[in-house]
Amino acid sequence: MTQRIVLNRLFQLAYVMFGISLITFAVISLSPGDPAEITLRATLGTESPPKEAVAKLHEEMGLDDPWHISYLKWASRVVHGDLGYSYQTKRSTMEEIRNALPVTFTLSVLTMLVSASTAIPLGIISALRQNGPVDHICRFASVISLSSPDFFVAIIFMLVGGVYLGIFPIAGAGGIKYFILPSLTLSVGLTAITMRIMRTSMVETLEQDYIRTARAKGLSRRDVIQRHALKNALVPVIIYMGTQFGWLFGGVVVIESMFALPGIGRLLVNSVSSMDIMVVQGCMLTFAVIIVLINLGVDIIHLYLDPAVRGQGE
Amino acid sequence: MILLALVVMGAGCTEKEEQKELQTLTISGQWSPNTIDTHLSGYISQRLGYVETLVGVNYEGKIIPNLAKSWEVSSDGKDWTFSLRENVRFHDGTPFTAGTMKASLERSFAKSEPIFGKIPVSSIEAPDDLTLKISLNSTFPALPAYLSKAESAALSPGSYDEKGNVVKPIGTGPFVFESWKPEEEIVIVKNQDYWGQTALVDKVIYRIIPEAVTRKMLLDSKEIQIAMILPPEIAEGLKKDGYTVLQQPIARVRMMGFNTEKAPFDDMRVRQAVNYAIDREEILTYVLHGYGTTAAGLFPQDFYWANKEIAPYAHDIEKAKALLGDAGWIDTDGDGVLDREGKPLKITLVTYPERAELPPIAEVLQQQFKEVGIETELKVLNTDAANSLRNKGEFDIFLLGRGLLFTPDPHEIMMTDYHSSGTSIDGWGAYRWHNDRVDELIEQARETSDIAVRKKLYDEVQAIVVEEAPVAYLNYYVNIDVTSSNIQGYRLHPTEYSLNLESVSIT
Numbered sequence: 001m002t003q004r005i006v007l008n009r010l011f012q013l014a015y016v017m018f019g020i021s022l023i024t025f026a027v028i029s030l031s032p033g034d035p036a037e038i039t040l041r042a043t044l045g046t047e048s049p050p051k052e053a054v055a056k057l058h059e060e061m062g063l064d065d066p067w068h069i070s071y072l073k074w075a076s077r078v079v080h081g082d083l084g085y086s087y088q089t090k091r092s093t094m095e096e097i098r099n100a101l102p103v104t105f106t107l108s109v110l111t112m113l114v115s116a117s118t119a120i121p122l123g124i125i126s127a128l129r130q131n132g133p134v135d136h137i138c139r140f141a142s143v144i145s146l147s148s149p150d151f152f153v154a155i156i157f158m159l160v161g162g163v164y165l166g167i168f169p170i171a172g173a174g175g176i177k178y179f180i181l182p183s184l185t186l187s188v189g190l191t192a193i194t195m196r197i198m199r200t201s202m203v204e205t206l207e208q209d210y211i212r213t214a215r216a217k218g219l220s221r222r223d224v225i226q227r228h229a230l231k232n233a234l235v236p237v238i239i240y241m242g243t244q245f246g247w248l249f250g251g252v253v254v255i256e257s258m259f260a261l262p263g264i265g266r267l268l269v270n271s272v273s274s275m276d277i278m279v280v281q282g283c284m285l286t287f288a289v290i291i292v293l294i295n296l297g298v299d300i301i302h303l304y305l306d307p308a309v310r311g312q313g314e
Numbered sequence: 315m316i317l318l319a320l321v322v323m324g325a326g327c328t329e330k331e332e333q334k335e336l337q338t339l340t341i342s343g344q345w346s347p348n349t350i351d352t353h354l355s356g357y358i359s360q361r362l363g364y365v366e367t368l369v370g371v372n373y374e375g376k377i378i379p380n381l382a383k384s385w386e387v388s389s390d391g392k393d394w395t396f397s398l399r400e401n402v403r404f405h406d407g408t409p410f411t412a413g414t415m416k417a418s419l420e421r422s423f424a425k426s427e428p429i430f431g432k433i434p435v436s437s438i439e440a441p442d443d444l445t446l447k448i449s450l451n452s453t454f455p456a457l458p459a460y461l462s463k464a465e466s467a468a469l470s471p472g473s474y475d476e477k478g479n480v481v482k483p484i485g486t487g488p489f490v491f492e493s494w495k496p497e498e499e500i501v502i503v504k505n506q507d508y509w510g511q512t513a514l515v516d517k518v519i520y521r522i523i524p525e526a527v528t529r530k531m532l533l534d535s536k537e538i539q540i541a542m543i544l545p546p547e548i549a550e551g552l553k554k555d556g557y558t559v560l561q562q563p564i565a566r567v568r569m570m571g572f573n574t575e576k577a578p579f580d581d582m583r584v585r586q587a588v589n590y591a592i593d594r595e596e597i598l599t600y601v602l603h604g605y606g607t608t609a610a611g612l613f614p615q616d617f618y619w620a621n622k623e624i625a626p627y628a629h630d631i632e633k634a635k636a637l638l639g640d641a642g643w644i645d646t647d648g649d650g651v652l653d654r655e656g657k658p659l660k661i662t663l664v665t666y667p668e669r670a671e672l673p674p675i676a677e678v679l680q681q682q683f684k685e686v687g688i689e690t691e692l693k694v695l696n697t698d699a700a701n702s703l704r705n706k707g708e709f710d711i712f713l714l715g716r717g718l719l720f721t722p723d724p725h726e727i728m729m730t731d732y733h734s735s736g737t738s739i740d741g742w743g744a745y746r747w748h749n750d751r752v753d754e755l756i757e758q759a760r761e762t763s764d765i766a767v768r769k770k771l772y773d774e775v776q777a778i779v780v781e782e783a784p785v786a787y788l789n790y791y792v793n794i795d796v797t798s799s800n801i802q803g804y805r806l807h808p809t810e811y812s813l814n815l816e817s818v819s820i821t
Contacts, residue, residue, distance in 0.1 A: 043428075046717050050432060053428030056427070163531060170528065172523070173497075173498050
C-alpha cells in the first residue's frame with residue numbers, strides 16, 4: 001500500500017517537474033525585455049548597457065531561438081544532470097541552490113515547530129473549554145494576527161526582540177539565533193489558523209459516537225481525550241500543516257529579505273528580476289520536488305493515523 | 315610569587331588593552347557582489363577600499379592620480395604613458411610594478427569585455443617597472459575614466475588559482491580583504507603598510523541587508539554604525555533621534571524626454587513652455603521630502619563637468635501660457651484645456667514604477683500641466699514595457715531616472731543621449747532630436763584629450779540642450795546615509811567611487 005503511494009507520487013513528480021519548468025520557461029521567455037540586456041543591467045549596474053555587449057550576450061544566451069527550442073535545449077541538459085549556471089554570479093545553479101536551501105529549510109522547520117507547539121495545546125484547551133477565557137483570547141488573537149501583514153509583524157519582532165530587549169540579532173545569517181525572530185514572525189499567521197483548525201477538529205471529534213461509548217465504558221475524560229480523541233482530531237491539523245510546510249518554502253520571500261537571510265525565496269526573486277533563467281528553473285524544480293515529497297510524507301502519516309484511508313486502498 | 319603574579323596580571327592587562335583598541339566598524343548596504351572576482355564585478359571592492367585602480371575620481375567627479383602618479387598622451391592622442399607610484403606593494407608583499415599592472419589590466423579587459431570593449435586598445439606595454447604604455451588604434455579621451463572603473467583594479471598574481479580564477483582578491487588598497495559570504499557579509503582589515511593614509515579603524519564588516527527598514531533597525535540596536543541608502547522618511551526619523559544624516563547628489567538625474575517627432579512637442583516653444591510650467595521645488599518638497607536638488611542642466615552643480623552658467627527654468631505660468639499661445643495653443647472654448655484647430659492639448663506621459671518615486675512625480679506633473687491648460691494621461695508600465703512604448707514613439711513625455719556617468723567622463727552620455735547617432739536609435743536620452751552644432755561639439759570633444767578644452771565644448775552642448783529643451787531636467791538623485799553620532803570622517807562620494815572608510819574613526 002505505502003509502496004504504491006510512493007511509486008505513484010514519484011511518477012507524479014516527473015509530470016509536475018515537466019509542467020512547471022515548461023510554464024516557467026514560457027512565462028519568462030515571453031515577458032517583455034531582452035534578457036541579455038536585463039542581465040547586463042544587473043551586472044554592470046547601469047540601465048543602458050553598451051549595445052555591442054548586449055548583442056554579444058544575446059548570442060551567447062541563444063536568445064535568437066524561439067522559446068520552445070531553447071526550452072528543449074535546456075531540458076536536454078537537465079536530463080543529463082546539468083542544471084546550468086547563473087548569468088549573474090557565474091556559479092552553477094546546483095551550487096546556488098545548495099547554499100540557499102538549508103537556510104530556508106531551517107527557517108521552515110523552526111516555524112513549524114513553533115507553530116505546532118503553541119497552536120496544538122491552545123487549540124485543544126479552546127475546544128475543551130469552549131467559550132472559556134482561553135478560547136476567547138485565542139479567537140481574538142488569531143483575528144489580529146491573521147490581519148497583520150508579514151512585514152509589519154517582522155518590524156514588531158525586530159523592535160521588541162532586537163532593539164528594546166536586545167537579545168536577538170535583528171538580521172543576517174549565522175547561528176541558529178539568527179532564525180529566532182524570522183521564524184517567530186512566520187509562525188504568527190500559521191499558528192492562528194492551525195489553532196482554529198485544532199479547535200474545530202477537536203470539538204467535532206468529541207461529539208462522535210465512539211467518544212460517548214468510551215466515556216460510557218467508564219474511562220476518564222482525560223483518558224478518552226489522550227487515547228481516542230487526540231489521534232483522530234490531529235489528522236486535519238497535520239494535513240494542513242503539511243501543505244503549509246510546502247507553502248513556506250515559496251512564501252518566505254518577504255521575510256527572507258527583511259531579515260537578510262540568504263534563502264531560496266530571495267534567490268528566486270533575485271533571479272526572476274534579473275531574468276537569470278537557469279536559476280529560476282532550478283528553484284522551481286526544487287520547489288516541485290519539495291512539495292511533492294511533503295505531500296507524500298503527509299499521505300504516509302495520514303495513512304498511519306487514519307485506518308479509514310488504509311481501508312479505502314484495499 | 316608576588317612578582318610572578320604581577321607579571322601575569324600585567325600581561326593580562328596589556329592583552330586586554332590591545333583587545334580594547336581593536337576598533338571594528340560595521341556598515342550595511344543593500345549591494346551584494348555577484349562574485350569575488352573584482353575584474354567581473356568590482357564596485358563594492360573599490361568602495362570598500364581593498365583594491366585600487368590606476369586613476370581615481372575626486373569629489374567633483376574629476377579624474378585624479380591614484381596608482382598612476384601622472385600620465386601623458388601623445389599629440390595624436392593614441393599613445394598614453396602612465397608613470398606608476400613607487401614603493402607600492404600588494405597585500406601579499408608582491409611589489410606593484412608595470413608588469414603586474416599590465417597582466418592585471420589584460421585580464422580586466424578580457425573578463426569585463428562589456429565595459430572595456432569600447433576602448434580601441436592595440437597594445438599594453440611595460441618598458442620599465444614604473445612605466446605603463448597603452449597604445450590605441452584611435453583617439454579615446456575617456457581612457458583614464460575607464461581606468462577608474464573598479465573592474466580595471468590592480469590584482470596581485472597571487473589572487474588566482476591554477477585555472478586563473480580569483481580565490482582571494484589581493485589588491486593594494488588601505489584595507490585587506492579577509493573573507494566573504496555571498497549575500498551576507500564582507501570582512502576587511504586595515505592595511506598597515508598602505509602607501510597613503512593608513513586606516514583609522516582596524517576592521518570593517520560590510521553587511522548585506524536588502525531592506526532599508528532592517529538597516530534602520532540594525533542602527534537602532536547598535537549592531538551597525540553606518541546604514542547606507544535610506545529613504546528620506548526613515549532618515550528624517552533618525553535625524554530626530556540624534557543620528558548624523560548625510561546626503562549627496564549623485565550623477566543620476568530625474569528627467570523627462572519629449573517626443574520631438576510629433577505635435578505638440580515638435581515645437582520648441584511648447585517644450586520650453588512645459589519647462590516653465592513645472593514647479594521643481596514642489597516636486598522636491600512633496601514627493602522627495604526635501605531630499606534632493608532641483609536641476610538646471612544635465613549634471614549636479616558640484617560636478618566638474620556641470621555647466622554652472624546655465625540659468626534654471628523658473629516656475630512661471632504666465633510665460634508658459636504665452637509660449638503656448640505663440641505656438642497656437644489657446645483655450646477657445648473655455649473648458650480649461652488649450653486647443654488648436656479644434657483639437658485639445660492632450661498628452662500622454664509614460665513612466666515606470668521600478669523607481670518608486672517616478673509615478674508620484676508624474677501625478678504632481680499632471681496637476682502642474684493642468685494649470686497651464688495641458689491635459690495629461692499617465693501610463694505607468696514596467697521598465698521594459700515603458701521603454702518599448704518610448705522606442706516606438708507611442709508617448710509624448712517619458713519620465714525617467716537616468717544615470718549620467720557610467721564612467722566618470724561625459725563622452726558616453728553625450729553620445730548616447732544627445733548626439734544624433736544616439737538619439738536616432740533606441741535608448742533613454744533625447745528622442746529623435748538632432749542639432750548640428752551639438753553633433754559637431756561632441757565630435758570635437760572626442761578628438762582632444764585636453765580636459766579644459768573638452769569641458770568648454772561640453773558646456774556649450776549642455777547650454778544648447780537646455781535652451782532647445784528636447785528634455786526637461788527635474789532634479790538629481792541623492793544618496794542618503796546615516797551614521798551613529800560617534801562616527802567621524804565618513805563622506806559620501808558623488809560618483810559612488812569610494813566610501814572613504816580609511817578616514818572614518820569611532821570616537
